[in-house]
Amino acid sequence: MSTTAVPPKKTNRIGLEVLHYKGSKTTLCAGCGHNAVSERIVEVFYEMGVQPWKVAKFSGIGCSSKSPAYFLNLAHGFNSVHGRAASVATGAMLANRDLLGVVVTGDGDTASIGIGQFVHMLRRNLPLVYIIEDNGVYGLTKGQFSATSDYGAKSKGGALNEMHKLDCCLLGIELGATLVARTFSGDKKQLQAILKAAIAHKGLSIIDVISPCVTFNDHAGSTMSYAYVKEHDVALHELDFIPHYEDIHLEMEEGDSQDVTLHDGSVLRVKKLGRDYDPTDKMAAIRVLHEAEEKQEVVTGIFYINTQTKDFYETLNMTDTPLAALPETLTRPSQEALDEIMEELR
Amino acid sequence: MSTTLTSLAREGGGAVPQRIVNDFSLQVATANGSGSQTSNIVLMRAIFQMGIPVSGKNMFPSNIQGLPTWFTIRASKHGWIGRKKEVDFLVAMNPETARQDCLELEPGRVLVYDEPLKLNELRSDLIMVPVPFDKLVGPACPEPKLRKLVKNMIYDGVLAFLLDIDMEEIHKALFKQFGPKKVKAAELNWGAAQAGFNWAQENVKVEQPYHLERMDGNKDKFIIDGNAATALGCVYAGCTFVAWYPITPSSTLVEQMMVYLRRLRTGPDGKGTYAVVQAEDELASIGMVIGASWAGARAMTATSGPGVSLMSEFVGLAYYTDIPAVIVDVQRVGPSTGLPTRTMQGDILSNAVLSHGDTRHPILFPSGPEECFSMAGEAFDLAEHFQTPVFINTDLDLGMNVWASDPFPVSDQPLNRGKVLSSDDLERLGGFERYRDVDGDGVGYRTLPGTNHPAASYFTRGSGHNEKAQYSERPEDYVNNVDRLTRKFESIRHAAPRPEVNCLDGAKIGMVYCGTSREAGLESQDQLMREYNMPTSTFRVRAYPYPDELNEFIDRHERVYIVDQNRDGQLHQLMQLDLTPARVAKLRSLRYYNGLPIDARSITDDIRGKEAE
Known part of the structure; x- marks a missing residue:
């Protein structure tokens, strides 16, 4: 019998291997931006040592909404109906406030059929990581424009989009999301940093990931192709995420960076790139997005973060115990209390 | 000829009307948003406090203010609290509907109305009580802005006199309705009610048949x-x-x-x-x-x-x-x-x-x-x-x-939270398959997100799935899953609330209904027996899927009338999906869909008519 020692497997801070964060094999097209997003999610949850069974995954319908099956198999997942992941996630998170909720939807889900649920979700600031895998096109129904397609973009068949686009980040900032970011599925480092910040943030995070569709929206004339985004991507800043469990002494870098302390004690370090930008300034965030559209730039980064607003649990004055875990003794009032009510009605 | 306080045309040519105690319906016609709801509830509550079985039904418009509204109070010593088809006693306060309301009354009924409406010019076969509300409200309510709201409380006082409601009960009901925080408003309204009572006591000389007497029909009940x-x-x-x-x-x-x-x-x-x-x-x-x-x-x-x-x-x-x-x-x-x-x-x-x-x-x-x-x-x-x-x-x-x-009993049974596996269960079992019909009742075991175990997770999807909750388009998996759901529905049939069945001896005719048709159904059963000597049985469906007892009920009767409060006979149609053709052939559909709560008289007349065919 061999006594050769097996090399110890690489594990994270809670003793799990990266395979514990994997999902099923993807059925999306080779090269689809969504697969890169799933990979980043696997890496980030592994690196941060999140217990996968404390995560709940939600999606609607569409290519993007298939992706929760491709990461974190050890988390419960809910692939619901088209455009309605927001409401399902809202109910689930209110039922169990200890969950870490991740919603993955597409631009059809979020910006068209589900725009009603999206904008009302924004108003509540319920802690959720809401990811839009945004490719400007309907993939499963073979290439129609979506509401996030740029004005003037060309479809694969040559049709011109003459409808104005709907900017989910602008809506997010306007309507109450407390972390709003745009990134590119091909920008591994930035996507990771934003995901980590969103996990640490106790509030609603909107992450619009430009995630090109290799089959229906990767041609010349598209404004969401790999080539176009790479060429027009302008990073607003460089992002560093310093997790709370790493005992690193943070040295202030005078003038060049800004630190935002997140709810779990982690720090988001925002380093200046070219321009001065304060991501806690709501008006600046709105301005930068409007300017980007004018200049036809794909500006990426964390546009806005606000760690001061109360979350929806607080607004609803909910007890700290998850509702799903409350014992009957706390959820069933007494016969005496009912007798009193009936007496009042006599 | 017009009727006034002193000159009255009565049914049967002027004979003293027969005294009818605790058995009539009273309707108040007002305009929406005029505060009449308070007066009506106070009136109903006062009758309730006298121990008389009573119901109140509000027929109101989809409107905030101004459109006509009717409130019907039915007192019934027999405990019949469904809507009564006929109005016995009408209070006409709304100029918009007064003429029509007056014309629709059966002869010999009582009409209390706002004097300026001059309804006495319309008919001579009613017992009419014109009330000068505007003259009474002034002294009762010095604040002109509130008069419109207080005016309606005057008829409570008038009716208390006419119907023999103890003013103590009006007082009690009124202060209860306003609550401890609105004592001033309650006092103002109490003044109006008293003004109405005093006026009626001095001025109303007519005899009218409808009266209320204390009884003991509301023991332990609440509203x-x-x-x-x-x-x-x-x-x-x-x-x-x-x-x-x-x-x-x-x-x-x-x-x-x-x-x-x-x-x-x-x-x-x-x-x-x-x-x-x-x-x-x-x-x-x-x-x-x-x-x-x-x-x-x-x-x-x-x-x-x-x-x-x-x-x-x-x-x-x-x-x-x-x-x-x-x-x-x-x-x-x-x-x-x-x-x-x-x-x-x-x-x-x-x-x-x-x-x-x-x-x-x-x-x-x-x-x-x-x-x-x-x-x-x-x-x-x-x-x-x-x-x-x-x-x-x-x-x-x-x-x-x-x-x-009647009082609500709090269940002493533990809640049935269903088949939910804990982390301990998972530890013991090693794992689970979400949609596997382990127990044969069509219900699988589930886990909740957040369950602290690596084997807890599963993927919920509205697309096709197999027993393991994995995506599947396989024909066998699809059939297996939807057949399990059929088995589940059958399990529910046996677990759902049981019907309320009431069979009279010798009944060849049955009646089936659900929900709020109960009161009218039971009253119709009583009418058919008392007035026509026709014994019937009633079967109240309390749940869908329909219970197996329904088959037995249909088998016991020659004809079964399915009573629906909709145009298409929905309760009936749903039975046609479930029952054997032989049983379906015994069903007859009765449908009521004018937007008003169903009444017993209509059912009785329809069953009588159909049985005579």
Whole structure:
């Protein structure tokens, strides 16, 4: 019998291997931006040592909404109906406030059929990581424009989009999301940093990931192709995420960076790139997005973060115990209390 | 000839009308928003306090102010509290409807009216009591702005005199209605009621037949509307999550539930053991309910037909993915916007098969406030045990009208939270398959997200799935899954609330109905027996899927009338899907759908007519 020692497997801070964060094999097209997003999610949850069974995954319908099956198999997942992941996630998170909720939807889900649920979700600031895998096109129904397609973009068949686009980040900032970011599925480092910040943030995070569709929206004339985004991507800043469990002494870098302390004690370090930008300034965030559209730039980064607003649990004055875990003794009032009510009605 | 206080035309040529005690219906016609609801409730409550079985039904418009509204109070020593078809005693306050209301009365009935309406010019075969309300309200209410509101309280005093209601009872009811915070308003109104009584005592010389006498028919009872009863039922069923969108006639259910939740379910930390979300629409409401149920909360929504239509896609998802949900449908008149403030049992068929594809959903049919309370608990237990959406179909008549109710018993049974595996279970079992029918009842075992075990997770999807909850388009997997759902529905048939059956000796005819048709059904059974010597049996369906007892009931009778409060005979149609052709052949459909609560006389006349054919 061999006594050769097996090399110890690489594990994270809670003793799990990266395979514990994997999902099923993807059925999306080779090269689809969504697969890169799933990979980043696997890496980030592994690196941060999140217990996968404390995560709940939600999606609607569409290519993007298939992706929760491709990461974190050890988390419960809910692939619901088209455009309605927001409401399902809202109910689930209110039922169990200890969950870490991740919603993955597409631009059809979020910006068209589900725009009603999206904008009302924004108003509540319920802690959720809401990811839009945004490719400007309907993939499963073979290439129609979506509401996030740029004005003037060309479809694969040559049709011109003459409808104005709907900017989910602008809506997010306007309507109450407390972390709003745009990134590119091909920008591994930035996507990771934003995901980590969103996990640490106790509030609603909107992450619009430009995630090109290799089959229906990767041609010349598209404004969401790999080539176009790479060429027009302008990073607003460089992002560093310093997790709370790493005992690193943070040295202030005078003038060049800004630190935002997140709810779990982690720090988001925002380093200046070219321009001065304060991501806690709501008006600046709105301005930068409007300017980007004018200049036809794909500006990426964390546009806005606000760690001061109360979350929806607080607004609803909910007890700290998850509702799903409350014992009957706390959820069933007494016969005496009912007798009193009936007496009042006599 | 016109009638006045002193010159009266009476039925039967001037004979003293026969005294009718504790058995008549009284209707008050006013304009919406004129404060008449308070006077009407005070009147009803005073009669209730006298121990007389009484019901109050509000026929109101979809409007904030100005459109006509009618409130009907029925006193019945026999305990018949369904709507009475005929109006015996009318109070005409609304100039817009007074003429028509007056013309519709049967001869010999009593009409109290606002004197300037001059209804005496219309008919001479009624007992008329003109009241100078405007002259009386001035001294009773010095503040001109409030006169419109106080004016209606005057008729309470007039009626107290005419009907022999003890003014002490009016006083008690009035101060109860206004509560301790509005004593000034109560005093003002009390003055108006007294003014009405005193005026009547001095000026009304007519004899009229309808009178009230104390009895002991309301022992232990209290007054509550169906929506409040359902709300309390949900609070006592341990409901922890509510998502809703306001819609008449269900809004007051959740509004009252929020009041009870704050009162009964605030913990020592001052925080709630619940969450109530007013969502952006009914799609979001049911989506949140499904999400919350999936994550382990007892979750519900309340709505009406238009809201249920919007929930259709999500309800199909919950059915196909085995997720509990309680949906209270306070039915109103459809289709479309329909008559939003009128009653109908119009959503039976659509709720039973809501959503595309093959679906079936259980429905509970409460008939009164006691069952609103108890069936709320049963609905949650059924929904969680069978992991499926359950409807509670009440209606506007039950939900928004006040009823005298027997006390609600709190269940001493533990809640049935269904087949939920804990981390310990998973440790013992090593794993589980979400949609495997382990017990043969069509219900698989589930885990809740957040369960602290690597084997806990599964993937919920509205697309095709196999027993392991994996994506599957295999024909065998599809058939296997939907056949399991059929088995589950059969299991529900045996677990749902049992029917209320009342067979008379020698009955060859049966009557089947549900929900608020109960009062009219039982009264019609009594009328058919007393007036026509025709024994009948009644069978009240309390749940869909229909119980096996229905087969036996049909077999015992030659003909069975299915009583529906809708145009298409929905209760009847749904039976046709379930029953054998031989049994279906014995069914006859009776349909009532004018937006008013069903009445016994119509059923009696229709059964008599059909039996004579």
